[in-house]
Amino acid sequence: MIASIRGSVVDIALDHAVLEAAGVGYRVNATPATLATLHRGSEATLLTTMIVREDSQTLYGFPDKESRELFELLLTVSGVGPRIAMATLAVHEPDSLRTALADSDIGALTRVPGIGKRGAERMVVELRDKVDAVIGRAGSSVVPGSGAGNSMRDQIVEALIGLGFPVKQAEEATDAVLAQQPEATTSIALRSALAYLGKSR
Numbered sequence: 001m002i003a004s005i006r007g008s009v010v011d012i013a014l015d016h017a018v019l020e021a022a023g024v025g026y027r028v029n030a031t032p033a034t035l036a037t038l039h040r041g042s043e044a045t046l047l048t049t050m051i052v053r054e055d056s057q058t059l060y061g062f063p064d065k066e067s068r069e070l071f072e073l074l075l076t077v078s079g080v081g082p083r084i085a086m087a088t089l090a091v092h093e094p095d096s097l098r099t100a101l102a103d104s105d106i107g108a109l110t111r112v113p114g115i116g117k118r119g120a121e122r123m124v125v126e127l128r129d130k131v132d133a134v135i136g137r138a139g140s141s142v143v144p145g146s147g148a149g150n151s152m153r154d155q156i157v158e159a160l161i162g163l164g165f166p167v168k169q170a171e172e173a174t175d176a177v178l179a180q181q182p183e184a185t186t187s188i189a190l191r192s193a194l195a196y197l198g199k200s201r
Helices: 065-075 082-091 094-102 117-127 154-163 166-179 187-199
Strands: 005-010 016-021 024-029 045-054 055-061
Touching: 005 024, 016 045, 024 045, 024 055, 045 065, 055 065, 055 082, 055 094, 065 082, 065 094, 065 117, 082 094, 094 117, 154 166, 166 187
Parallel strands: none
Antiparallel strands: 005 016, 005 045, 016 024, 045 055
């Protein structure tokens, strides 16, 4: 199990970063808010969770212990996999997610793409009494992130496809959001696109 990585940031995309440690480049999936805190060429430390499956080994990175513990708690819910757990943390900061779970705020939870009413209710029932055990400070605010070569639209579409959305839906959501928020940064636009997809299911 790889619990954390400290190394030089060699690449940043919209849904992952590559950190080089001891000569090895590790691809680490992360939320836009986490990626926005990284800078190419600088050293960074991310706490990680490693998901091992028959056909893949994937690292998910977090800026603090609270975010990682929330991700791992979400994975304990029936029907919630890594993609939905990461989408949940992309839409909700740790404190707002804890509040939504503690207050049984189904509406807030269903704004996450892939989580319907039943899924939100199941999440509340299974996690409501566990979130108090997650101790930590509030997650950091979204900071404007830098793009990775492609246009903002291409980056957002690629990130949505990586989260499991069909190409057509990803493109429609991205175009709608960019038309409404032409001045938005990539990280804010991605979060809005996730919310848009959650409402338009």
